[in-house]
Amino acid sequence: MVLYRRASNLRSSFRVLAQRNAQIHSAATGRDKVFRISEEVQDALATGKPVVALETTICAKWIHRYTSTKPILLGSQGLYFLGYPYPENVALSSHLESLVRVNGGVPATVGILEGKALVGMGAEELIQLVSTAGSGNTWKISRRDLGFIGGLGLRGQKLNGGTTIAGTMLLAHLAGIKVFATGGLGGVHRGGENSMDISADLTELGRTPVAVISSGCKSFLDIPRTLEYLETQGVGVGTFADGRQGDVDFPAFFSRDSGVRSPQTVLDEADAAAIIYAQSMLPVKSGLLFANPVPEHSGMAKEEINSIIAEAVSEAEQKGIGGSANTPYILKRIRELSNGGSIKANTALIEANVVRGTKVAVELAKLKRREGAAPQRDDSSTFIRPQVLHLPLLAKSDPSPSTSEQLIQPVDILIAGSLASDTMCDHQPFQTAANSISPALHTSNPSNMTQSPGGVGRNVAMAAHLAGANVALASVIADDLAGSALLDHVAKSGLRTSDIRQLSSSDGARTAQYVAVNDANKQLVVAMADMSIFGRPELESLDYWMSKLEQSKPKWVVADANWSPAILSQILAAAKANGAQIAFEPVSTAKAARLFHKDNDFFTSAKIVPDHVVSLASPNHLELTAMHTAAREANMFESEQWWTFIDTLGLSGSGSQDRLVSVAGRELVQERIPQQCIQLLPFIPNLVTKLGRKGCLLTSLLRRGDERLTQPENAPYVLSRSLSHDSEIGGFYMRLLPPFAEVKQEDIISVNGIGDSMLGVIVAGLAKGCTLEEVLPVAQEAAVLTLKSPEAVSPQIRELQAKLR
Numbered sequence: 001m002v003l004y005r006r007a008s009n010l011r012s013s014f015r016v017l018a019q020r021n022a023q024i025h026s027a028a029t030g031r032d033k034v035f036r037i038s039e040e041v042q043d044a045l046a047t048g049k050p051v052v053a054l055e056t057t058i059c060a061k062w063i064h065r066y067t068s069t070k071p072i073l074l075g076s077q078g079l080y081f082l083g084y085p086y087p088e089n090v091a092l093s094s095h096l097e098s099l100v101r102v103n104g105g106v107p108a109t110v111g112i113l114e115g116k117a118l119v120g121m122g123a124e125e126l127i128q129l130v131s132t133a134g135s136g137n138t139w140k141i142s143r144r145d146l147g148f149i150g151g152l153g154l155r156g157q158k159l160n161g162g163t164t165i166a167g168t169m170l171l172a173h174l175a176g177i178k179v180f181a182t183g184g185l186g187g188v189h190r191g192g193e194n195s196m197d198i199s200a201d202l203t204e205l206g207r208t209p210v211a212v213i214s215s216g217c218k219s220f221l222d223i224p225r226t227l228e229y230l231e232t233q234g235v236g237v238g239t240f241a242d243g244r245q246g247d248v249d250f251p252a253f254f255s256r257d258s259g260v261r262s263p264q265t266v267l268d269e270a271d272a273a274a275i276i277y278a279q280s281m282l283p284v285k286s287g288l289l290f291a292n293p294v295p296e297h298s299g300m301a302k303e304e305i306n307s308i309i310a311e312a313v314s315e316a317e318q319k320g321i322g323g324s325a326n327t328p329y330i331l332k333r334i335r336e337l338s339n340g341g342s343i344k345a346n347t348a349l350i351e352a353n354v355v356r357g358t359k360v361a362v363e364l365a366k367l368k369r370r371e372g373a374a375p376q377r378d379d380s381s382t383f384i385r386p387q388v389l390h391l392p393l394l395a396k397s398d399p400s401p402s403t404s405e406q407l408i409q410p411v412d413i414l415i416a417g418s419l420a421s422d423t424m425c426d427h428q429p430f431q432t433a434a435n436s437i438s439p440a441l442h443t444s445n446p447s448n449m450t451q452s453p454g455g456v457g458r459n460v461a462m463a464a465h466l467a468g469a470n471v472a473l474a475s476v477i478a479d480d481l482a483g484s485a486l487l488d489h490v491a492k493s494g495l496r497t498s499d500i501r502q503l504s505s506s507d508g509a510r511t512a513q514y515v516a517v518n519d520a521n522k523q524l525v526v527a528m529a530d531m532s533i534f535g536r537p538e539l540e541s542l543d544y545w546m547s548k549l550e551q552s553k554p555k556w557v558v559a560d561a562n563w564s565p566a567i568l569s570q571i572l573a574a575a576k577a578n579g580a581q582i583a584f585e586p587v588s589t590a591k592a593a594r595l596f597h598k599d600n601d602f603f604t605s606a607k608i609v610p611d612h613v614v615s616l617a618s619p620n621h622l623e624l625t626a627m628h629t630a631a632r633e634a635n636m637f638e639s640e641q642w643w644t645f646i647d648t649l650g651l652s653g654s655g656s657q658d659r660l661v662s663v664a665g666r667e668l669v670q671e672r673i674p675q676q677c678i679q680l681l682p683f684i685p686n687l688v689t690k691l692g693r694k695g696c697l698l699t700s701l702l703r704r705g706d707e708r709l710t711q712p713e714n715a716p717y718v719l720s721r722s723l724s725h726d727s728e729i730g731g732f733y734m735r736l737l738p739p740f741a742e743v744k745q746e747d748i749i750s751v752n753g754i755g756d757s758m759l760g761v762i763v764a765g766l767a768k769g770c771t772l773e774e775v776l777p778v779a780q781e782a783a784v785l786t787l788k789s790p791e792a793v794s795p796q797i798r799e800l801q802a803k804l805r
Contacts, residue, residue, distance in 0.1 A: 033116070033154060034115065034116055034117060034150035034153065034154070035116065035117045035119075035150075035171070035174065036116055036117070036118050036119070037119045037120060037175050038108070038118070038119065038120025038121070038122070039120075040106060040120055041106060041108045041119055041120035041175065041177075042120075043535060043564070044106040045175070045176050045177070046532060047532035047535055047536075048365055048368060048369060048508050048532070049105070049106050049365060049537075050104060050105040050106065050179075050358065050361035050362045050364065050365040051105065051106045051107075051108050051177050051178075051179070051361060052100050052105045052106070052107055052108065052177075052179050052180070052181055052354070052357050052358050052361050053108045053109075053110055053119070053168055053169075053171075053172035053175075053177045053179065053180040053181070053210070054093075054096055054097065054100070054107055054108065054109045054110065054168075054180075054181060054182075054354070055109075055110060055162070055163050055164065055165060055167075055168040055180075055182055056093075056109060056110060056111035056121075056126075056129060056130070056161075056162035056163055056168075057140060057162040057163060057164050092350075093109060093126050093130070094123065094126075095351075096350070096351070096354050097109060099351060099354045099355055099358065100181075100354060100358045103355055103358040103359060103362070104358065104359075104362045105358040105361050105362060107120075108120045108172065108175065108177055109121045109126065110163045110167075110168045110171050110172060111125070111126070111129050111160075111161065111162055111163055112129075112139070112141055112149055112159065112160055112161035112162075112163065113125055113128060113129055113160055114153060114158040114159070114160065115149060115150055115152065115153015115154065115157065115158055115159050116150070116153060117146065117150065117163075117171050119171055119172065119174075119175040119177070128160070129160050129161075129162065130162075132160050137157070137158065137159050137160060138159070138160045138161060138162075139159060139160070139161040139162075140161065140162055140164060141161035141162060141163045141164065141167045142163075142164045142166045142167045142200050143166045143167055143170050143200060143204060144200070145161065145167065146167060146170065146171075149161050164186075164200070164201070165180075165182055165185060165186065165201040165204065165212065165214075166199075166200040166201050166203070166204035168180060168182070169201075169204045169205070169208045169210045169212065169287065170204065170208055172210050173208050173209060173210050177210070178209075178210060178211055178276055178280070178361070178364060179210070179211050179213070179276070179357050179358075179360055179361040179364065180210050180211065180212050180213070180357070181212075181213045181214075181353045181354045181356070181357025181358070182212060182213070182214050182350075182353060183214060183215065183346065183349060183350045183353065184214055184215050184216065184217055184218050184253045184349075185199070185201050185202075185212065185214045185216065185217040185218075185226075185289065186199025186200070186201035186202065186217065186218070186221075186327075187199055187201075187202065187217035187218065187221035187222065187223065187225075187226035187229075188202070188221060188222045188225040188226045188229055189221055189222065189326065190220070190221065190222045190313065191222075195322070197322070197326075198229060199217075202226065202229050202230055202233060202235075203233065204287070205230060205233060205235045205286065205287040205288075205289060206230075206232075206233025206234055206235055206286050206287070207233075207285060207286060207287075208285075208286075208287050209279070209280065209284070209285055209286065209287055210287045210288075211272070211276045211287065211288040211289075211290060211360070212287060212288070212289050212290070213290045213292055213353050213356050213357040213360065214289070214290075214291065214292065214353060215251050215253050215291065215292055215293065215294050215349040215352075215353060216239075216250050216251035216252055216253055216258065216291045216293075217253065218253050218327065218331070219252035219253045219254055219255065219258065219305060219306075219309055220309040220312065220313055220330050220334070223250060223252065223258050223260045224260055227250065227260065227263065230289065231263070233286060234284070234286040235286050235287055235288065235289055236263075236264070236275070236279070236286075236288045236289070237250070237262065237263045237264065237288075237289045237291070238262065238263065238264035238265060238266040238272070238275070238288075238289075238290055238291070239251060239262035239264070239265060239266065239290075239291040239292075239293070240266050240267075240268070240272075240290065240291070240292050240293065240356065241265050241266065241267055241268075242256075242292070242293050246265075247261055247262070247265055248261075248262055248265050248293075249261060249262060250262040250263075250291055251291050251292070251293040251294065252302065252305070253294070253345075253349070254294065254299065254300045254305045254334075254341075254342055254345045254346075254349075255294065255299050255300050255301065255302045255305050256293040256294055256296065256299050257293075257302050258302070259302070262291065266290060269356065269359040269360045269362075269363045270363045272290050272360045272363070273360050273361075273363035273364040273366075273367050274363075274367065275288065276288060276360070276364055277364060277367045277368065290356075290360070292349070292352060292353050292356045294345050294348060294349040294352065295348050295349070295352050297348075298344055298345050298347075298348030298349070299345055299348075300338065300341055300342070300345055304338075305334075305338070305342075308334055308337045308338055309330070309334060311333070311337060312329075312330045312333035312334050312337065313330060315333060316329050316330055316333075365508075368508075369506070369507055369508030370506065409472070409496070409498075409551055409552060410470075410552065410553040410554075411470045411471060411472045411552045411553070411554050412464075412469045412470040412471065412554065412555050412556065412764070412767040412768075413461075413464050413469050413470070413471045413472070413554055413555065413556045413557070413558060413763055413764065413767055414471075414472050414474055414499070414548065414549065414552045414554040414556070414557045414558070414575075414580070415457050415458075415460050415461040415464070415471060415472070415473050415474065415475075415557075415558045416457065416474045416475075416545075416548075416557060416558065416559045416560075416563070416571045416575075417455065417456050417457015417458070417460060417461070417473070417474075417475060417558065417559065417560035417562065417563075417585070418455035418456050418457045418458065418475060418512055418531060418534055418560055418562040419453075419455040419457055419458045419473065419475035419476070419477055419486055419490070419500065419511075419512065420453075420454050420455035420458070420486075420511070420512035420513055420514050420529075420531070421451065421452075421453065421454065421482045421485070421486060421511060421512070421513045421514070422451065422452050422453070422454030422455075422513075422514045422515075422516070422792060423449065423450070423451050423513070423514070423515045423516070424449065424450050424451075424452070424516050424518065425447045425448075425449050425515070425516065425517045425518065426447055426448045426449075426450075426518045426520075426522055427439040427445055427446070427447050427517070427518060427519050427520050427525075428446050428447055428448050428520065429445075429446065429520060430446060436520070437519050437520045437521060438519045438520075438525055439517065439519065439525060447517075450790070452791060452792055453485075453486055453489045453490075453792070454514055454753070454792050455475070455512060455514075455562075456560040456562060456585055456587055456756055457473060457474075457475050457558075457560050457562070458473060458475070458486075458490070458792075459753045459756030459757065459760070459792050459793050460558055460560070460585065460756045460759050460760040460763070461473040461495060461760065462493060462495075462760065462792075462793040463756060463757040463758075463759070463760025463761055463764070463782060463786075463793050463797055464558075464760035464761070464763055464764040464767075465493070465494060465495060465760075466760075466793065466795065466797040466798045466801075467760065467761045467764035467765070467782070467797055467798075467800060467801060467804060468764060468768070468798075468801040468804060469763070469764035469767050469768070471495060471764075472495070472496060472499050472552050472554070473490065473495050473496075473499060473500060474499040474500070474501075474548050475499070475500050475501070476500065476501045476502070476503060476533055476534065476536065476539060477500060477501075477502055477503070477511045477512075477533070478502065478503050478504070478505045478509040478510050478511045478533060479502050479503070479504055479505055479509075480505045480510065480511050482511040482513060483502060483511040486511065487500065487502070499548060499551075499552070501538075501539070503533065503536065503538065509533055509536065510530060510532065510533060511533065512529070512530060512531050512532075512533055512534065512562075513529070513530050514527065514528075514529045514530075514531075515527065515528045515529075531562050534562045534563050534564065534567070535563070535564035535567065539563075539567045539570075540564075540566050540567055540570060541570065542570045542573060542574060544570075545570050545571050545573075545574035545575075546574045546577065546578075548574070549574045549575060549577070549578040549580065550578065553578070554578075554580050555580060555581060555767050556580060556581045556582070556583060556763050556766065556767050557571070557575040557580045557581070557582050557583070558582075558583045558584075558585060558759065558763055559571045559572065559575070559582065559583070559584055559585070560584075560585040560587050561584070561585065561586050561587040561588070561591035561592055561594045561595065562587055562591065563594075564594075564599070565594045565597035565598075565599035565600040566599045566600070568594055568595070568600050568603075569599065569600040569601055569602040569603065570602070572600070572602050572603055572613050572614070573602040576602075576613055581615045581616070581766075582613060582614045582615055582616075583614070583615065583616040583617070583618070583759065583762075583763055584614045584616070584617040584618075584684070585617075585618060585755075585756075585759055586617065586618075586619045586620075586623040586626070586627060587623075588623065589622045589623055589625075589626040590626070592619060592623040592624075592626040592627045592630070593626050593627065593629070593630035595614070595617075595627060595630070596627070596630035596631045596633075596634040596636060597630070598634070603683075604634055604636070607641060608639075608641050608642060608645050608682035608683055609645065609681075609682055609683075609685050609701060609728075609729065610728050610729075612682075612683055612684065612685060613683075614683070614684045615684070615685060615686060616684070616686040616687075616688070616762075616763075616766075617680075617684045617686075617687055617688075618687075618688045618689075618690065618755065618758070618759045618762065619687070619689055619690070620689070620690045620691070620692075620755065621671070621673055621689060621690070621691055624673060624676055624677070624680075624687070624689050625673075625676060627676075627680065628676040628679065628680060631679075631680060631683070636683065637679055641682075642682050645682045646682070648722055648727055648729070649720050649721075649722055649729065649731075649732050657669060659719045660674045660675070660719070660734070662716065663716065663717055663719065663734050663735060663736060664697060664734065664736050665694075665736065668691070668694070668697065668736070673689060673691075673697065674697065674699070674734060677689060677697065677699040677734070678699070678732070681699060681700075681701055681732070685700060685701040686698075686699070686700045686701070686772060687699045687700075688762065688772070688776065690755060690758070692739075693739060694736070694738075694739070695736060695737045695738040695739045695780075696736075696737050696776065696780070697734070697735075697736050697737075698733070698734070698735045698736075698737060698772055698773070698776060699732075699733070699734045700732075700733045700734075700772065701729050701731075701732060701733075702718070702729070702730045702731045702732070702733050703728060703729065703730055704722070704727070704728060704729065704730035705730065706730055706731070708731075708733060709721070709730050709731050714733070717733050717734060717735040718731050718732070718733055719731075719732050719733070719734055720732040735773070737776055737777070737780070739780060740777060740780035740781045740783070740784050741781075741784050753786050753791075753792035753793050754783045754786050754787055755783070756792070756793065757779075757782045757783050757785070757786040757793050757794065757797060758779045758780065758782060758783040759779075760782075760793070760797075761775065761778055761779040761782040761797065761800065761804075762775050762776065762779045764804060765778060765779070765804045768804050768805065770804055775804065778800055778803045778804060781800060781803075782794070782797045782800055785797055785800075
């Protein structure tokens with residue numbers, strides 16, 4: 001006998017376990033201790049978005065003191081500064097990342113912080129890095145230094161570092177990034193045939209398959225020998241024509257021409273992307289160098305800069321300045337002798353390279369989505385795009401609604417959530433034994449496989465529809481077979497399809513799919529989900545979501561956390577603007593934090609009750625903790641408004657432990673579940689925390705005049721009353737509701753969709769005017785029905801309609 005299974009969306013548990021398996025594997029390799037890819041970059045790479053790597057030495061340069069071997073930030077007494085001082089270097093880095101975003105890409109700034117290599121750095125991390133440059137704990141990092149700084153970090157030395165071109169290339173490749181935009185490449189120094197002074201950048205290009213966009217190499221280097229060395233290393237080199245006809249020179253950093261002909265001429269970004277794509281299809285492990293000439297209006301005349309360089313190089317030779325100190329000294333003198341002209345050119349070329357690199361990455365992403373079917377160009381450089389045939393769409397992919405769609409079709413509830421194809425694989429061993437319950441790894445296993453429509457949004461919509469509410473499902477699919485099948489199912493289920501947007505698969509869109517592998521007891525072993533379509537940039541338009549809300553006029557909007565934070569922010573903003581109550585379904589521990597993500601700026605910048613955004617959330621206890629942690633890390637509990645509100649209720653932020661124990665039980669209090677609910681209440685005034693066999697914990701703020709404040713039977717659950725007569729809030733209510741029923745193991749058919757069914761019935765009841773106390777027992781009953789049903793949402797929920805009237 002077991003109590004009915006956790007009344008939560010078990011898809012959350014599926015993903016938790018899958019992530020845990022991945023973390024265990026990562027910990028086994030140890031890489032996660034010295035290497036991290038940001039969530040934004042991981043998501044971009046997984047969904048095929050264009051990603052551009054940026055280095056950190058482009059914003060803060062290092063040099064060795066002539067009498068020391070320790071890397072020190074230039075600018076101190078006796079040292080030379082090259083680049084941009086703090087905090088201008090932070091502004092430059094932010095500006096370069098903005099250039100990537102404006103041109104359609106995702107920036108991945110690379111650096112070392114506290115011994116860990118980061119691919120994708122947040123603003124605070126960048127500030128921490130560049131503001132500490134100059135200390136002995138901040139290094140200039142090339143390939144050779146990565147093991148040292150990582151290993152010493154493991155030993156407790158929290159070292160920081162800015163990555164050079166070589167270091168950035170290696171880490172970008174490790175993350176799976178193909179395009180890297182920078183300033184100028186290192187090269188063979190003049191006299192390098194004797195000194196063997198050759199930049200590690202060149203060797204890295206010979207062994208790391210990353211495309212580097214730079215303005216050639218520094219003009220005081222030996223450009224012919226640099227190109228010869230790159231040829232020896234097997235590096236493809238091309239220069240962007242940049243509007244010029246015929247062959248062009250390889251650029252000389254500060255000037256567009258060097259007098260040395262470029263090995264190849266690249267017409268535009270589409271050509272560069274095609275070259276990158278083609279090389280990735282071949283067993284070629286070297287990189288590519290695309291030289292981008294400095295903008296014509298900012299470049300320096302070749303004769304002028306050559307004269308300045310000759311003088312700077314001569315001074316360095318006379319003073320015996322060589323090795324790692326040579327380049328910084330020469331660049332310093334070039335800046336001085338050019339009266340700042342080199343700085344103007346330097347800034348312009350860096351910006352131009354980042355823009356050019358982003359456009360290349362965008363074209364490469366398009367090419368990958370077309371499976372390499374690049375549009376052809378004729379001799380006049382115009383593109384002839386192949387004709388694409390599209391299947392008839394049941395819902396327009398154009399965000400502008402048609403005339404018929406503009407008609408107002410009021411509903412009780414609009415579900416803005418996921419629609420997916422679910423595949424369940426239940427292990428069925430040939431012989432039942434204790435050691436055969438779980439499927440064997442790395443081989444085929446006998447199983448019973450079923451496919452069904454799913455997705456959190458679809459499940460919640462179906463449950464609410466079966467409970468008697470008038471429901472619309474706003475979701476997105478691709479024009480593939482899975483998408484067509486799902487549209488047909490939605491239509492046959494009685495839900496309208498006009499709010500489901502259909503995207504073209506030729507643009508890389510894929511209908512969401514979820515696959516779960518269960519053991520013989522129907523307990524999850526591992527799950528895989530492809531939900532990338534819910535982060536598509538086409539859905540980030542506020543106007544799009546405003547049109548959906550204006551057409552539907554819903555009382556309630558349910559948003560699930562499968563959407564990217566940016567899209568979720570627009571959904572919440574549109575719902576709030578149209579006066580709808582909002583319910584939030586966290587989906588999983590990883591996605592629950594999206595409510596407090598920095599890209600969900602509408603929620604994180606919102607005021608507390610009564611100006612709150614989300615009225616109801618239904619996490620399980622793991623998702624509750626994830627939400628609480630995200631809110632704390634976003635400093636949501638630090639505002640004066642939050643503290644004032646907590647004080648007004650006479651709460652300490654954690655509540656009186658004895659009172660909490662009296663309503664929630666000692667075990668939950670020890671797990672800090674009631675305390676977390678209290679701290680989130682100013683932002684989400686109603687929380688239904690699903691606790692599996694323990695039932696669910698209802699936590700609510702009561703408006704002044706609420707009957708529960710004066711009813712004797714509710715007195716034990718009113719833990720605090722407002723101390724302010726000016727407040728709209730009358731008190732704070734907490735109640736633990738036991739599970740609806742016990743369910744035998746043999747009666748469990750499917751654990752998929754339990755939490756979704758529960759939320760759908762809750763919102764259906766609230767839309768009909770029920771209170772949470774009235775609707776929760778009915779919602780728990782719906783969860784039990786789904787537990788005993790082979791479908792993600794039990795059709796028997798229809799029988800509960802009378803209980804919601």
